[in-house]
Every structure is written in C-alpha cells, then in structure tokens.
Amino acid sequence: MKLICIDCGQGMSSNNLNHHCTCGGLLDIVQDFHNYDADFLKHLFNERLSERMTPYASGVWRYKELIFPELPEDCIITKYEGNTGLYSSELIRKYTGLSQVSLKAQSENPSGSFKDNGMTVAVSHGKSLGFKNFTCTSTGNTSSSLAMYASIAHANSYVFVPNKDISINKVLQTIAYGAHVFSISGTYDDGIQFLEENASDLGLYVCNSINPFRIEGQKSIIYEIAHYLNWNLPEWIVVPGGALSNATALGKGLQDLFSLGFIDKVPRVAIVQAEGASPFHKMIAQNKSELIPEPRPYTRASALNIGNPPSWKKAMLSLRQTNGTTISVTDDEILDAKAIIDKSGIGCEPASAATVAGLRKLVSQQVIDKEESALCILTGNILKDTDALNEYHFGESNHSTFKNEWQPTSLTYDTIKKYIV
Template sequence: MKLVCIDCGQEMSSNDFIYHCTCGGLLDIVHDFHNYDADFLKHLFNERLAERMTPYASGVWRYKELICPELPEDCIVTKYEGNTGLYSSELIQRYTGLNQVSLKAQSENPSGSFKDNGMTVAVSHGKYLGYKNFTCTSTGNTSSSLAMYASIAHANSYVFVPNKDISINKVLQTIAYGSHVFSISGTYDDGIQFLEKYSSDLGLYVCNSINPFRIEGQKSIVYEIAQYLNWDLPDWIIVPGGALSNATALGKGLHDLFTLGFIEKMPRVAIVQADGACPFHKMIAQEKNELTPELRPYTRASAMNIGNPPSWKKAMHIIRQTNGITISVKDDEILDAKAIIDKSGIGCEPASAATVAGLRNLVSQRVIDKEESALCILTGNMLKDTDALNEYHFGESNHSTFKNALHPTSLAYDTIKKYIL
C-alpha cells in the first residue's frame, strides 16, 4: 500500500502521511492486489456477515484486506458502521419511471450519514499514527461523524462549520458528541484552505476528503452493495455530488471490484449536483479540464452547498473511467423527490434526494433507458435537516407538490371519520 500523487505520479510510503504532493496534487492510495484470490475473499467476506462484536462485524472492516490491510486490529475505531439497508419501492419506481431501481440507505449509519464509512478508517489511521487531535471543516455530516468517532477513540475533535446555510441539527449533533465547534464567517471552501495551511502546525489530523484514508473507507459502500446483490451490479449507480468524495470512493471501489474479478461489468456512474452549487457539472457539460469555483454557492440541500469541491480531479477520472455523466437539478425537484422517498418509508435528507431527482430527469430525457437498472445512494438521515421538513410540509411555498399538512380538528367521531380512507 502506497501513496501516489494523482497529478505527477510521485510515489511515497503510506507511513509518510501528508495530504498533498510537493506539486500540490491530491494523493491516492494504491494497493498491490496481484496475489489476491477473489473467490477466497468472497468466501471470507460472506463468513464475516455472521460476526458480532468484533471489528469484522462492521460493514467497512469486513473488507479490511481491500481497504487498509496493514492497520493493526487494536487501532480500529468502529461503531459497526455500514450494514445499511438496500431497498426497492413501487412508489419510487413510478416516480422515476424506472422498473428496476433500488436505494442504498447510508442514512442508517450510526451518526446518520455515509460519512461514517470513511471516518472509521480516517480516525483509526490517525490513532495508529499517534494523533489525539482530529479536525475537519464541514457542512454538517462530516463534523458529526468525526465528533462521534473521536469520542469513541477518547480523542479531541475540532470542527469548523459555516455560520449560515447549514442544518442546525447537524451542528447540535456535533456539539452533543463533545466536539469543539467553530462557527466561521467563511464557507466550507475557506475552512478547507485554512486546514491545508495550518493543520500540521496545529498538530491536527485532517479528516476531510483530502485525506485518502477516508476515501478508502467510503469504498466499502459499493463493496457492500455488490455483496448484497451477489456481485451483480445494476447498469447505473447514482450519487449526489458535493465535495465529490462519495463519487470518488464509489469509482475507486468499482475499479477494485472489476480489477480483482469480483464483478464482470462496470456500472455507469451519474453524479447529481444542485443547480445552485454545480461547478463540477458545469465543467463536464462544457467539456473543460479545469474546474471554475463558484464563490457563492447556494442550495437548500445544504450538504451539497460546496462551490470548490476538493476531489473534483478524482471525480473527473471516475466519470471517464465508467463512461459516466453529470446532471444538475433544481431545489424544488430535490425536495419533491425527498417527499416521495420519505413517503416510501425510507426517508432521507435533501442532498440524498438529489439522486432520485436526477434519475427521474435522466429517464425522462431518455439518457437512461426504462429497461435499465439503477441504484441511488442515499447519504443522510431525514432528521438531519428538520427545517427542510417543516418548510416543505408546513410552509407557505406553492412549490411543495406533495405537501402533507396537519389536520387541525376536534376530537369527535364524525369529524375524524371524514379523514379515514
């Protein structure tokens, strides 16, 4: 296992831990899988499904050999993350126009988001290196996940969150786990730049997506999907795009599975961004090779409210590697899709619903054929942003297509009977 710069190709030991190459490029972890036996590993991973109360009961560490094989077991910090549900819904099928669609509910993770898959590996690696102080900048999900794992590891966490356009639920969750939270006047992107500049001097281990070990952990999402589907993946995988770490990890995991012979075909990847924060989609749509940051991004799907995604180069590689595409959707489309996902009994936060909104558009535009199969990754729990629920169902907006209002009424039989279907 070694670190390799995605820009210049310089190689270095994974023990010489840094976030950037001397050329400024991000680093990627490269494994030597040459002596790996796919059939043996499939059997091993299936056996570990029966594990209880060991690191291998985790839906991440079940795949330790493909993620961080050299990490000592006593350094693993886990809350048995992963193992999240894979669902189908007739309501979602009708809404998207696709008969074969399923949802991977990463919202069922311990802290309520997909960030746990990567954070368990990042914090475990930091513990292995001897760090006691961990940090991130966040729109909410990363911070709450880091705060949880740092507390489990008896370590300190210091997180930086923008002072506007984020969900207070996520901030409260982070505070409740005991983190030191700094509400900054800048954006997510400003926070990343600060940590890149000062984290080393401050002795802080950065747990954002610039950390390649976090990406390794997030690969487990697609490993788990593949194992649940008996190593037969759908034609399309749809993922929301904010910092683009999830898309990066998804593509990296797909490459691993295909290279090792776990899967016979490579699904196409679609990255969905919100209209108000879609610098990556604009770059791909305009066939450019450099991303132009958006200085004032805004979307109601706060987890995607990122104007300068740090992992855009890695995500661009994944789009090319999987013959993938990007799309942007309106906030109203995101919130309507969320209402449908919620009503289906699965539920999610707004950013997650961008996947279903994007899939619906791609089917209507005939980019995805109605006979193809697709899987949408839901990244966060529906209670991560209760303001969005309140505004959609109880607010005065005329754009809430599936509003489900309260029924103020007297407690009388004849009155109640009128509401019973």
C-alpha cells in the first residue's frame, strides 16, 4: 500500500498525514494486488459470512485484504458496519420506469448512514498511529459516524457543523455520542479549509473524505453488493453526489474487482446532484475541465449541500473509468422520490432519494434504457431528517405529490369503517 498524488503522481509513505501533495493534489491509496488469487479470496469472503463477534463479521473488514491488509487486527475499531440490505420494490420499478432496479440501504448502518463504511477504516488507521483526537467538518452524517467510532475507541471527537441548512437530528445524534460540536457561521467548505490549514498543528486526525483511508473503507459498499449478487453486477450504479467521496470509492472498488477478475464487466456509474448544489454536474454537462465552486449552495437534501466538493477530481476519474454520467434533480423531485422509497417500506433521508429521482430522469431522457438494470445507493436513514418528513406530509406546500396526512377523527366503529379500504 502506498500513497500517490492524483495530479503529479508523486508517491509517499502510507503513514503520511498530509492529505495533499506538495503540488496541491489529493492523495490516493494504491494497493498491490498482483499476487492475489481471486478464487481464494472469494472462498475466504464466503467463509467470513458466518463470522460472529470478530472484526470479520463487519461488512467492511470482511474484505480486509482489499482495503487495509497491513493494519494489525487489534487496531480495528468496528461496530459490525455494512451487512446492509439489498431490496427490490414494485413501487420503485413503476416510479423509475425500469423493470430491473434494486436499492442498497446503507441507511441500515450502525449510525444510520454509509459514512460508517469509511469511518471504521479512518478511525482504525488513526488509532494505529496513536491518535486520541479525531475531527471532521460535516453536514451531519460524517460527524455522527465519527462521534460513534471515536467513542468506541475511547477517543475524543471534535466536529464542525454549519449553523444553518442542516438537519438537527444529525447534530443531536453527534452530541449524544459525546462529540465536541462547534456550530460555525460558514459552510461545509469553510470547515474543510480550516481543517486543512490547522488540524496538524492542533494534533487532530482528519476524518473527512480528503482522508484516503475513508475512501478505502467505502469501497466495501461495492464489494458487498457484488458479493451478495454472486459477482454479477447490474449495468448501472446510481449514487448521490455531495462531497463525491461515495462516487470516488465506488468507482475505485469497481476497478479493483475488475482487475482482480471478480467481475468481467464494469457497470456504468451515474452521479446525481441536487440542482441547488450541483457544481460537479455543471462542470461535466458543460464539458469543462475545472470545477467552479458554488459559494452559497442550497438544497433541502442537506447532505448534498456542498458547493465545493473536495473529491471532484477523483470522482471525475471514476466517471471516465466507468463511462459514467451525471444529472441534477430538483428538491421537489428528490422529495417525491423519497415519499415513494418510504412508502415501499425501505425509507431514506432526502439525499438518498436523489438516486431514485435521478434514475427516473435518466430513464425518461433515454440515457438509461428501460431494459437495462440499475442499483441505487441509499445513503442515510429515514429518521436522519424528520423535519423533511413533517414539511412534506403536513406542510402547506402544493408540491407534495404523495402527501400522506393523518386523519383527525372520532373513535367510533362507523367513522373508522369509512376509511378502511
């Protein structure tokens, strides 16, 4: 394992704590898989499905050889993350217009989001280096995940959250896990810049997606999907795009599986952004080579409310390698898709629903053929943003297509009978 700059190609030790090269480029972990036997690993991964109460019961560390083979086992901080459900739904099929669609509910992770897949690796790496103080800036999911893992590791977490346009549920979860929370009068991007400039001097281990060990952990999402599907992946993987770490990790994981011979074809990746925070989609749609940050992004899907995604160059590489595409969707489209996902019995937070909204749009635009197969990543739990639920179903908006209001009524047999279908 070694670190390589994605811009200039300079290499350095995997214990280097600077997440940027001297040229300014982000660092990426390059694994050496030359001596790996795919059949042996498949057998090993299958055996680990029966593990209980060991690190290999984790849906991340089950694939340790592909993620962090050098890490001593006693440094692993795990809550048996991963192992999340893979679902299909007739409602989703009808809504998207696609006959073969499934949902990977990363929302079922211990802290309620996909962040756990990467955070277990980042915190474990920090522990192996002797760190006791961990940090991140966050719109909520990263901070709650970090706070949970830091507490398990008997360490401290210091998190920075914007003081507006975030979900209070996520902040409360972070506080409950014991984090030191700083409400900042700035954006997610301001928090990232602060940590890049000051974390080292403050003795803080940064757990944002600029940390390449986070990305290595998030690769496990695609490993687990492929494993569950007996190494036969759908034609499309659809993922929401905020900081773009998930798109980066999924693309990287797909290349790993292909180079090792686990899969014989790489699915195409579609990255979905909210219209109010879509600098990456605009860059791709306009065929530009540089991302133009949006200084005041806004979307009701708060986890996507990022105007300067730090992993955009890595995500662009993933798009190229998978012949992928991008699309943006409105908040109304996101919230309607969320209502369908919720009604299907799976549920998710607004940012997750961007995938189903984006898939529906890509099918309607004939970018994705109705006969193709797709899998949508759901990133966060339905209870991560209860304000969104309240506003959609009980608010005064005329845009709630699938509103489901409660029925104030007297409790009598004849009254209730009128409502029974």
